[in-house]
Amino acid sequence: MSKILAFAEVREGELRNVSFETVAAARHIDESGEVVAVVFGGIDLEELGNEMIKFGADRAVTVSDDKLREFTADAYTQAAMAVIEQEDPDAIVMGHTSAGKDLSPRVASKLSSGLISDVTQIEGTGDEVQFVRPIYSGKAFEKKVIKDGKTFFTIRPNNIAPLEKDDSRSGDVTSVDVEIKDLRTIVKEVIRKASDGVDLSEANIIVAGGRGVKSEEGFEPLYSLADELDAAVGASRGACDAGYCDYSLQIGQTGKVVTPDLYIACGISGAIQHLAGMSNSKVIVAINKDPEANIFNVADYGIVGDLFDVVPKLTEEIKAL
Ligand code: FAD
Secondary structure: OOEEEEEOOEEOOEEOHHHHHHHHHHHHHOOOOEEEEEEEEOOOOHHHHHHHHHOOOOEEEEEEOHHHOOOOHHHHHHHHHHHHHHHOOOEEEEEOOHHHHHHHHHHHHHHOOOOEEEEOEEEOOHHHOEEEEEEOOOOEEEEEOOOOOOEEEEEOOOOOOOOOOOOOOOOOEEEOOOOOOOOOOOOOOOOOOOOOOOOHHHOOEEEEEOHHHOOOHHHHHHHHHHHHHOOEEEEOHHHHHOOOOOHHHEEOOOOEOOOOOEEEEEOOOOOHHHHHHHOOOOEEEEEEOOOOOHHHHOOOEEEEOOHHHHHHHHHHHHHHO
């Protein structure tokens, strides 16, 4: 039986969805293994540890320290190394999020271990396990294994479904004291951008706008549609560069990589750099007035038309359901 550490991610005192996905991924690689959730933060973490157990972990280890209130590579690496040394796991899984992308290679390097990043699928189990990850901006997939040392991997959010929550599950939540010192970076203040509430990287539905939206006001019909669908709004770099929206909405090779259940692309041409961030979405709907637009090559459903005509009609139809 193996021991697997599943790292949680906490934002503003709450567990992000990817936390439950790491537990599911850990369970997948060894169903009968011991899955230990790891939770860091600046508050009392017992409740969050228990939540991880309800989502399938056997027990949880927490490190609570004011220096872990916000992610810094320095502080989180020290906390992670302390937990890994204490637990000596066979495998480690983290989210392939901005924090996970920063933390995992540092930890792998300190452990002199391999690292398979951005896993979207896990095949087989136990000794037969193989990790599937996209390459060449999602044009191909490779299957990887780590032959020596700890099996260390990160998972792309929204690809490995969390296990069903079971309120009857219980387990130990223990806290570890770690002396976090010699920090080179300290977060003094976090100024969050106003958000519509749905986190782009974890959204099940995304309505994205491109240069075809034409202005900041042009995004308004997209926000109305997103409200009806409980969706997040995203954008192409074309729209961001033109100043129609904030760069935090950018999806693509140099923006966020998303895998929602439904991606609605409005006025986006489908440049390769944009496709790199969204082409693995489960269902893609494209609205574009140019029937030759490249986005239609990856779309499951295409609507050739003016987005200012189509999007409000779609919103009305959904409202009427
Ligand atoms: P356009 O290509 O101008 O397309 C606009 C589309 O809107 C057209 O297809 C047009 O037919 C349609 N349209 C216009 N009016 C309407 C209307 N009323 N109704 C319906 N359709 C309409 N891009 C990204 O998105 N993400 C990235 O991360 C990214 N990274 C990059 C990295 C590098 C190194 C480079 C070189 C480029 C990168 N780009 C990225 C830019 C990318 O190459 C494209 O320039 C960009 O994606 C184009 O954005 P767009 O599709 O919104 O604009």
